[in-house]
Every structure is written in C-alpha cells, then in structure tokens.
Amino acid sequence: MDRIKQIYNDEKLLKKLQEDRDISIEDVLENEMVINMGPQHPATHGVLRLVLRLDGETVTGIIPELGYLHRGYEKMAENMSFIEFIPHTDRLDYLATMCNNVGYVLAVEKLAGIETPKRAQYIRMIVAELSRIASHLIAIGTFAMDVGAVTMVMWTFREREKVNSIFDRIAGARFTTSYTRIGGVASDIDDQSIAEIAKFLTELEPALVEMDKLMLSNRIFIDRLEGIGILPKEDAIALGVTGPNLRASGVEYDVRRAKPYLFYNEIDFKIPTFTQGDCLARYFQRGDEVRESVKILRQCLDKIPQGEVIANNPKKVLPHKTEIYSKMEELIHDFMIINFGINPPVGDTYFSVENPKGELGFYIVSNGSGQPWKLKIHSPSFCNLQAVSQLCKGAMISDVVAIIGSLDPVMGEADK
Amino acid sequence: MNTKELIIEKVKEKFSESVEEISDFRDDLSITIKKDQIVNLGRFLKENSDLQFIMCKDVTAIDWATRKKRFTTVYHIYSFKLNYTLRLKSNIDDDPPTIETVSPIWPSANWYERETWDMYGIKFINHPDLRRMYMPEGFEHHPLKKDFPVLGIPGSLPLPNKAD
Amino acid sequence: MGLEAVLQKDGFLTTTIDAIVAWSRKSSVWPMPMGISCCAIEMIAAADPKYDIARFGSEVMRFSPRQSDLMIVAGTVTYKMAQVVRRIYDQMPEPKWVIAMGACTSSGGMYRSYSVVQGIDQFLPVDVYTAGCPPRPENLLNALMTIQEKISKTKARDFKNRSLAELEHSQN
Structure with missing residues (x-):
C-alpha cells in the first residue's frame, strides 16, 4: 500500500x-530495440555478452562486453615462478591446451636462453598439431551446431575424444595436460603412442570427408554462411585479427612460416588461404588447416629423432624426479630451482606461436629474479573478438550467431 | 642492410631528438621514445613505404613500482613487408599517468588501450571509448598495479546474497 | 522387462506417491549447463557419444533456466559472473539442485586471485561438489548419480515449511 x-x-x-x-x-x-545476448547464451561460446541494437531484425549496433571470465592470469603470473605458471597456460585456450604449453615454454626459453634437445622439439610439434586438430574440430562442430546442424558436434567430438585418449597416454591427463617443461617435455613418448597417432590420422581423413559430405550437401548450412560477415583484408589487418580468420580474408600470414619456431622450417606444408573472408570461407579454412596438420604430423612421425627429451642444463632445467631421490647434486638443483626460480637475465622478450585461434604471444619482462616482473599474454581470441562489432553491423540477428561461431573465440583466453 | 639496421636508420633520421634508447635483447629490437612523440613515430612507421608497420599486435604497460617514471607503455607492431615485430616503449612520468592514444593509427589499439586503462589506470587521451575492459564498472582499483594485492581488496567487488 | 513381467503376473504395483514422483524426477533430470570455462568442454564431452549422459536420462540440456531442474556450474565463477549465475539460479523452478563442477567452482581452485569467487557456495546452495580440474566426464556422471540418489530420497513433507501458494508459484 x-x-x-x-x-x-x-x-x-x-x-x-x-x-x-x-x-x-x-x-x-x-522504435529501435535494444536486446541483451549473453553472458549465458549457448551461441556465445562461453561467457561473452553482446548488447545489440536492432531495427526490426537488422543489427544496427553491437557492443561486446568481456570480463565475465577474467581470472587475473597476469597478476598471478607476477606472483609465481616461471615453472609454476605452466599449468595455468592450459586454461588459457582450453581447447588447445598443448599449444599454449608449447608457446609459453618457448617464450621462457627464449628469455632464459635455454637450448632444447631435438627430440623434445619434435614431440612438442606433434602434440601442438594434435591439439590444433582437436581445437579446429570443436570449432567446426560447435559452429555447425550454432547454425542448426547438431549432428556435426557429435561427429567432431567423437574424433576429438581420440586425440584426448592419446594425450591421456602421453601426458597422463586427457584435457589439461601441462605436458611441456622448461627445457623439454615431461616424459618421452613411446612407440605405442606413435602407433596410436598414426592410427588416428588414418581414421581422421575419411572422417573429414564424411563431415564435408554432411555439411556441404546441406543447403541451409551454405545459405546461412555464404556472404555473411565479410571481413575485408585491410580491415582484418587494421583490427589485429590473426590466425584462420585472417587467412580466410586472404592474408597469408602464419607464424609457423613467418617466424619459424621449433622445426617448422624442416617441414613441408602449405598455408591454406581464402579470399572471400565470409563465414563459409572461415569454415573451409579450418577444415583445410586440419588437413595440413595431418600432413605435418605424418612428417613429424617420420622424422622424429632418438635422444633426450629434456635439456641437460642443471641451473635452469628441473631434473627428473627419480634422479632427485637418488642423487645429491640433483637434489640441490631441484631445491634451488623450486625455491629461487630459474633467474633469467634482466630484459624483455616477446615470443609468439601460431595457435589454432591465431597468434598467441607472451611478452615477458624479467628483473633477474625467479618470478616474471610482468607477463603479458597477447591472446588471439581477444583480438579476433574486436572484429565482432564491425562484422555484425547490418547483419540479421540470426547471423550474429553464425559470425561469432565462425570467429571461434574462447573466452578463457580473451578474458585472461 | 638487414631489417633492424633499416628500421634504426629510418627512425634516427626523423626522430633523432626524441629517441631515448634503442635496445636489442635476444634479437628483439625495441625503441624507447619520448611520450609526446609516440603518435608521430607510430604514424611515421605505419605510413613510411619502406617500413609499413600496419598491424598493431599489442599495447600494454609495465608498472616499475619504485622508479620515478613509474609506468612504461609498450607497443608491439608488425610489418608484413619486413616480416618483423617491433617494440615501441614510452615512459610516463606524470601522475595520474596519461598518454596520447594510438587508436586512430591502428584501430586494433582501441581494445588494447581499454585493457591497459583497466589494468593500470593509464589514461589514453582522445581515446574514443575509454571504458573498463574486464572489471565491472564501479570497481575503483586497477589490478595490475604493483600496490594492488593478488587476492584483491575485500569488499571491493560485491557478491549476491546467499538467501536460501 | 521388469515392469511388464510384474504387471502380467499380478496386474498391479503398490508404491507411494512420494516414491513414484521421486523416481520419475530422478530419471529425467534436465540440466541447465552453466558452462563458463574449461569444465564446460568436459561437460559437453559427457554428452558426446563416448560418455553419453543420455544413459541417465539427462541428455536434455536446456539453456533456458525455466525448463531445467539441475544447474551444473562448470567453470571459474568470477565476481562479475556471480551476479549472473545467481540470477539464473533464481529463475529456475523449484525443486532444483546444483552441481559445483570442478575445483574452481568448489573452492576457487588454482585461482587465488582478486577476481575469482573462492567457491560458489558463498552465494549458492550446492548439493554436490566434484573434484578435478576439470573433472573427467566419468566424474561428472558420478556427480549426477549422486544427485539422483539425493532426489530419490525427497518427499513431499520436505517442502512442508513452504505454503501451498508459494509451491504452486514456484512450479510454474
């Protein structure tokens, strides 16, 4: 009352x-209508929130709002040693955990100047490419699901589960692997793992053909994607878009080729590009990259040399657990590294790798202590999301879902 | 002449007065420039036909905590022509920290600068839309400053009630 | 076929309304997948052909809170997200249950940082906590079975302290 x-x-x-x-x-x-999409929405791939201004069904303005998954990685990194941060890199782009692991340790190795044995580098390449396949499969599957083809996600997850079982065997965890170490990898891969990878590759190729048959004979799928969300080359560069999204717009930029790390310069592979820059091109782009990864993996399995998987550098690289328990020197080094860190020289470096989502960079500032003074993560999803406002302007509201799906953002990485 | 020498020569030619430091650590070239020249240098690097640094990969800052010039902004820019990533730095000495925005030169810097504002409280002058990127509106602190604790300040962020 | 065999022999079954309601409720739990981060992928993996959550009658993932009775909070909940999670929880009709999937949701996990809520039980009543970072799909299925066990024990008198009007309202 x-x-x-x-x-x-x-x-x-x-x-x-x-x-x-x-x-x-x-x-x-x-009147125009303002509607809210997310942060809890199945098509926003996590917790992205979009505020749309609509004129009828046409989007006239769109504002993405991030930060719903801001976990404070950069702050935490400043308060832990270089080694402690490795498990956190898993959870950045959680669809391609191995790629992040590899990128981070390579950045630290560049800063500290650590040489890694050749076998370890090849193993890193193998796991990174497997991870790329898994990530692209999910990207394709969820993208298709967003535009209404639910079968696809079941098929791609079936293939991805195989990658996960391989990781389970190699790293001991199916999902958050934390497999790489500064100076090498945690454990060697055995012949059976290699055989399993080879078996997976032979199974994957027909599966990819099947998937393409399923999707490309589907007129609804094509009609909903063709000519939607066109990102011209110049705009893609200006907005800082990297990875498959940039290549689908016709820029042949891939860190693996532009600034080769690991042994990508010894491997023969193509960089697929498309010129249309629309959602369909981004779909094809990912499929083609999976095929290239299969090619890279085949070569890696052929070329992988025998040898050590962790560098012999007692001051910087953690010794193996069995040695710590039996040898005096190793125990001392383990104690020193765990307590005081690897103490890289004073300076700052930027190192980037090609992740499934785009260019993942780590900018590390060291003041000579065991913890980074600053660690900045340049995350590709964050950059790619910046294109959303431009792509969605003038599109229909149902296209927004397709556009976000085609950009394939992962919020764990975009929000850091 | 290799890429690094070319960049150094071109920059020195035009900005010899304002370049504070040029360092080359682990094959990463980084140029420190006076704060008021950062926009001019950026525009020059982008528009010079020999250099063409048309992509801005990253903008961030470093909090030195105890130094007199407490903050340094860091820019990573990329040239497809030279296939080279160059780092620009600029020290900020005023309080509260401010610097001119580079988002008119590289549109991608828009979000990067918003993120830097959110995390460090560095105001980018003439930025088109300087809102917080990650933290909720109404949050008063800037988390990546060195005087902000990792565990946060209790009560600075509200939680819903557990009404059962 | 158990039920048919019994029905052919005797023609009738005796049970209590409570038991049959609880039985039907537990066999068709509709989850609301509150997928926030890494755990969300494992949650989808639990629904995929290999793990197949449909065996437990929970394959109907509803992204609308109004149609679901189990919220699986999968992923790190930040302070900014907490408001949203609570609001979605409030929109779910009674009776409802919550699974805190993974270390982050249960206790903050490895994120001892300024923006992460150190356990969602600070603002939500949680029924089952699941260990792991992220928990394997088997572990999520185990949590689901635990919830089913809990549901099978619910009786109408558990809601005695609510008025009828309130209960009717909450069911719609």
Missing part, C-alpha cells in the same frame, strides 16, 4: 506512468 501511495504522491512518477500508457503499438514498431 505504501508503494501505491508513494506513486500517487510522486508527480514525476505519475507523469511517467501516464506517458508509458500513452505509447501506442505503432510507436513500438518505429
């Missing part, structure tokens, strides 16, 4: 109520 009395006493409020009542249905049709 008090509330009603208050309303009747409040002239301003009364006037407002009157005005609201005076709005006729025609006025509503003329």
Whole structure:
C-alpha cells in the first residue's frame, strides 16, 4: 500500500506512468530495440555478452562486453615462478591446451636462453598439431551446431575424444595436460603412442570427408554462411585479427612460416588461404588447416629423432624426479630451482606461436629474479573478438550467431 | 642492410631528438621514445613505404613500482613487408599517468588501450571509448598495479546474497 | 522387462506417491549447463557419444533456466559472473539442485586471485561438489548419480515449511 501511495504522491512518477500508457503499438514498431545476448547464451561460446541494437531484425549496433571470465592470469603470473605458471597456460585456450604449453615454454626459453634437445622439439610439434586438430574440430562442430546442424558436434567430438585418449597416454591427463617443461617435455613418448597417432590420422581423413559430405550437401548450412560477415583484408589487418580468420580474408600470414619456431622450417606444408573472408570461407579454412596438420604430423612421425627429451642444463632445467631421490647434486638443483626460480637475465622478450585461434604471444619482462616482473599474454581470441562489432553491423540477428561461431573465440583466453 | 639496421636508420633520421634508447635483447629490437612523440613515430612507421608497420599486435604497460617514471607503455607492431615485430616503449612520468592514444593509427589499439586503462589506470587521451575492459564498472582499483594485492581488496567487488 | 513381467503376473504395483514422483524426477533430470570455462568442454564431452549422459536420462540440456531442474556450474565463477549465475539460479523452478563442477567452482581452485569467487557456495546452495580440474566426464556422471540418489530420497513433507501458494508459484 505504501508503494501505491508513494506513486500517487510522486508527480514525476505519475507523469511517467501516464506517458508509458500513452505509447501506442505503432510507436513500438518505429522504435529501435535494444536486446541483451549473453553472458549465458549457448551461441556465445562461453561467457561473452553482446548488447545489440536492432531495427526490426537488422543489427544496427553491437557492443561486446568481456570480463565475465577474467581470472587475473597476469597478476598471478607476477606472483609465481616461471615453472609454476605452466599449468595455468592450459586454461588459457582450453581447447588447445598443448599449444599454449608449447608457446609459453618457448617464450621462457627464449628469455632464459635455454637450448632444447631435438627430440623434445619434435614431440612438442606433434602434440601442438594434435591439439590444433582437436581445437579446429570443436570449432567446426560447435559452429555447425550454432547454425542448426547438431549432428556435426557429435561427429567432431567423437574424433576429438581420440586425440584426448592419446594425450591421456602421453601426458597422463586427457584435457589439461601441462605436458611441456622448461627445457623439454615431461616424459618421452613411446612407440605405442606413435602407433596410436598414426592410427588416428588414418581414421581422421575419411572422417573429414564424411563431415564435408554432411555439411556441404546441406543447403541451409551454405545459405546461412555464404556472404555473411565479410571481413575485408585491410580491415582484418587494421583490427589485429590473426590466425584462420585472417587467412580466410586472404592474408597469408602464419607464424609457423613467418617466424619459424621449433622445426617448422624442416617441414613441408602449405598455408591454406581464402579470399572471400565470409563465414563459409572461415569454415573451409579450418577444415583445410586440419588437413595440413595431418600432413605435418605424418612428417613429424617420420622424422622424429632418438635422444633426450629434456635439456641437460642443471641451473635452469628441473631434473627428473627419480634422479632427485637418488642423487645429491640433483637434489640441490631441484631445491634451488623450486625455491629461487630459474633467474633469467634482466630484459624483455616477446615470443609468439601460431595457435589454432591465431597468434598467441607472451611478452615477458624479467628483473633477474625467479618470478616474471610482468607477463603479458597477447591472446588471439581477444583480438579476433574486436572484429565482432564491425562484422555484425547490418547483419540479421540470426547471423550474429553464425559470425561469432565462425570467429571461434574462447573466452578463457580473451578474458585472461 | 638487414631489417633492424633499416628500421634504426629510418627512425634516427626523423626522430633523432626524441629517441631515448634503442635496445636489442635476444634479437628483439625495441625503441624507447619520448611520450609526446609516440603518435608521430607510430604514424611515421605505419605510413613510411619502406617500413609499413600496419598491424598493431599489442599495447600494454609495465608498472616499475619504485622508479620515478613509474609506468612504461609498450607497443608491439608488425610489418608484413619486413616480416618483423617491433617494440615501441614510452615512459610516463606524470601522475595520474596519461598518454596520447594510438587508436586512430591502428584501430586494433582501441581494445588494447581499454585493457591497459583497466589494468593500470593509464589514461589514453582522445581515446574514443575509454571504458573498463574486464572489471565491472564501479570497481575503483586497477589490478595490475604493483600496490594492488593478488587476492584483491575485500569488499571491493560485491557478491549476491546467499538467501536460501 | 521388469515392469511388464510384474504387471502380467499380478496386474498391479503398490508404491507411494512420494516414491513414484521421486523416481520419475530422478530419471529425467534436465540440466541447465552453466558452462563458463574449461569444465564446460568436459561437460559437453559427457554428452558426446563416448560418455553419453543420455544413459541417465539427462541428455536434455536446456539453456533456458525455466525448463531445467539441475544447474551444473562448470567453470571459474568470477565476481562479475556471480551476479549472473545467481540470477539464473533464481529463475529456475523449484525443486532444483546444483552441481559445483570442478575445483574452481568448489573452492576457487588454482585461482587465488582478486577476481575469482573462492567457491560458489558463498552465494549458492550446492548439493554436490566434484573434484578435478576439470573433472573427467566419468566424474561428472558420478556427480549426477549422486544427485539422483539425493532426489530419490525427497518427499513431499520436505517442502512442508513452504505454503501451498508459494509451491504452486514456484512450479510454474
């Protein structure tokens, strides 16, 4: 009752109520509508929130809002040693855990100047490419699911599970692997793992053909993607878009080729590009990259040399657990590295790798202590999301879902 | 002449007065420039036909905590022509920290600068839309400053009630 | 076929309304997948052909809170997200249950940082905590079975302290 009395006493409020009542249905049709999408929405791939301004069904303005998964990686990195941060890199782009592991340790190795044995480098390449396949499969699957083809996600997850079982065997964890170490990898891969990878590759190729058959004979799928969300080459560069999204717009930029790390310069592979820059091109782009990864993996399996998988550098590289328990020197080094860190020289480096989502860079500032003074993660999803506002302007509201799916952002990495 | 020498020569030719430091650590070239020249240098690097640094990969800052010039902004820019990533730095000495925005030169810097504002509280002058990137509106602190604790300040972020 | 065999022999079954309601409820739990981060992928993996959550009658993932009765909070909940999670929880009709999937949701996990809520039980009533970072799909299925066990024990008198009007309202 008090509330009603208050309303009747409040002239301003009364006037407002009157005005609201005076709005006729025609006025509503003329007005623009603002709607909220996310942060809990199945098509936003996590917790991205979009605020859309609509004129009928056409999007006239769009504002992405991030930060719903901001976990404070950079702050935490400043308070832990270089080695402690490795498990955190898993959870950056959690669809391609191995790629992040590899990228981070390579960045630290560049800063500290650590040489890694050749076999370890090849193993890193193998796991990174497997991870890339898994990530692209999910990207394709969820993208297709977003535009209504639910079967696809089941098929791609079936293939991805095989990659996960391989990781389970290699690293001991199917999902968050934390497999790489500074100076090498945690454990060697055995012949059976190599055989399993080879078996997976032979199974994957026909599966990819099947998937393409399923999707490309589907007219709805093609019609919903072709010519939607066109990102011209110049805009893609200006907005800082990297990875498959940039290549689908016709820029042949791949860190694996532009600034080869590991042994990508010894491997023969193509960089697929498309010129259309629309959603369909981005779909094809990922499929082609999976095929290239299969090619890279085949070569890696052929070329992988025998030898050590962790560098012999006692001051910087953690010794193996069995040695710590049996040898004096190793125990001392383990104690020193765990307690005081690897103490890279004073300076700052930027190192980037080609992740499934784009260019993942680590900018590390060291003041000579065991913890980074600053660690900045240049995450590809964050950059790619910046293109959303431009792509969605003028599109239909149902296209927004397709556009986000085609950009394939991962919020764990975009929000850091 | 290799890429690094070319860049150094071109920059020195035009900005010899304002370049504070050029360092080359682990094959990463980084140029420190006076704060008021960062936009001019950026525009020059982008528009010079020999250099063409048309992509801005990253903008961030470093909090030195105890130094007199407490903050340094860091820019990573990339040239497809030279296939080279160059780092620009600029020290900020005023309080509260401010610097001119580079987002008119590289549109991608828009979000990077918003993120830097959110994390370090560095105001980018003339930025088109300087809002917080990650933290909720109404949050008063800037988390990546060195005087902000990792565990946060209790009560600075609200939680919903556990009304059962 | 158990039920048919019994029905052919005797033609009738005796049970309580409570038991049959609880039985049907537990066999068709509709989850609301509150997928926030890494755990969300394992949650989808639990629904994929290999692990197949449909065996437990929970394959109907509803992204609308109004249609679901189990919220699986999968992923790190930040302070900014906490408001959203709570709001979605409030929109779910009673009776409802919550699984805190993974270390982050249960206790903050490895994120001892300024923006992460150190355990969602600070603002939500949680029924089952699941260990792991992220938990394997088997572990999520185990959590689901635990919830089913819990549901099978619910009786109408558990809701005695609520008025009828309130209960009717909450069911719609």
